[in-house]
Amino acid sequence: MAKKQVAIDKLINGKQRVEKYDYLITKNEPLSFATESFQKIVIDLDYTNLDNDHKVLQFTSTLPSEGKSTFVSNIAYLLSQKNKKVILLDLDLRKPKINRAFSVPNKNGITDYISSKITLEEAIKTSEDLGIDFMVAGENTSLVTNVLESNKMKELIDSLRERYDYVLLDTPPVMAVSDAIVVSRYTDGIIFIIAQGKAKKKLVKESIQTLKRYDVNILGIVFNQVKMGQAGYGYMNDYSYYQDKND
Numbered sequence: 001m002a003k004k005q006v007a008i009d010k011l012i013n014g015k016q017r018v019e020k021y022d023y024l025i026t027k028n029e030p031l032s033f034a035t036e037s038f039q040k041i042v043i044d045l046d047y048t049n050l051d052n053d054h055k056v057l058q059f060t061s062t063l064p065s066e067g068k069s070t071f072v073s074n075i076a077y078l079l080s081q082k083n084k085k086v087i088l089l090d091l092d093l094r095k096p097k098i099n100r101a102f103s104v105p106n107k108n109g110i111t112d113y114i115s116s117k118i119t120l121e122e123a124i125k126t127s128e129d130l131g132i133d134f135m136v137a138g139e140n141t142s143l144v145t146n147v148l149e150s151n152k153m154k155e156l157i158d159s160l161r162e163r164y165d166y167v168l169l170d171t172p173p174v175m176a177v178s179d180a181i182v183v184s185r186y187t188d189g190i191i192f193i194i195a196q197g198k199a200k201k202k203l204v205k206e207s208i209q210t211l212k213r214y215d216v217n218i219l220g221i222v223f224n225q226v227k228m229g230q231a232g233y234g235y236m237n238d239y240s241y242y243q244d245k246n247d
């Protein structure tokens with residue numbers, strides 16, 4: 001069996017995590033159960049955005065490695081398949097990963113644009129293969145909070161809001177750093193990802209309470225990496241989505 005296939009098998013069966021970001025299950029396995037789950041979520045997101053007021057969406061979780069970057073990359077792909085104009089931003093400036101989903105170096109990105117080293121057009125990249133635009137994190141900086149809190153960042157998000165149907169923001173976990181809270185002031189809502197068996201319930205509750213304390217609009221919660229056959233849960237790679245009906 002070809003080496004690539006082995007890696008994918010391990011990923012899907014969840015037996016062993018393999019860092020494989022350029023493998024979009026929604027693109028490579030369009031008929032899979034996981035893709036079906038994603039499609040349900042995309043329908044919900046589109047429905048929530050009927051009035052075009054839920055288009056800047058942030059993705060976060062309680063702890064690292066709960067599947068945020070993998071999840072948002074697949075959502076971006078499916079939205080573009082619905083002919084939506086989508087841009088994906090890697091706002092995890094401390095641990096950037098989105099560039100891997102597009103197999104490009106983490107160069108000429110958001111931090112380079114905010115520090116006026118490059119123009120916006122130079123910072124926005126296009127994946128013809130996936131039909132979406134994206135911005136990688138860019139040069140490593142020790143002034144992450146300054147970058148995220150800058151007026152130029154706010155203006156950037158506002159200008160992208162005018163140009164795209166969806167602006168998707170991949171951000172660090174809530175419990176690691178304050179970045180997710182800082183970014184939340186620019187967004188219409190958060191999709192909160194919970195990987196089964198990762199963060200203790202108490203910690204998940206704490207991070208959701210932290211978001212609520214800052215009046216963050218939690219649009220929905222996604223249960224990710226759900227183990228196969230668990231009562232009430234779907235198959236591995238099944239994403240269950242719970243929308244905040246109050247929204």
Ligand SMILES: Nc1ncnc2c1ncn2[C@@H]1O[C@H](COP(=O)(O)OP(=O)(O)OP(=O)(O)O)[C@@H](O)[C@H]1O
Binds near residue numbers: 071224226
């Ligand atoms: N549904 C899933 N089933 C199996 N493995 C998954 C799933 N989602 C993500 N993974 C794997 O889990 C690991 C972490 O995924 P990912 O980088 O997307 O998480 P993250 O929340 O963005 O992490 P970080 O906090 O470091 O940014 C990767 O190896 C990825 O392939």
Ligand SMILES: [Mg+2]
Binds near residue numbers: 068070097170
């Ligand atoms: Mg990530």
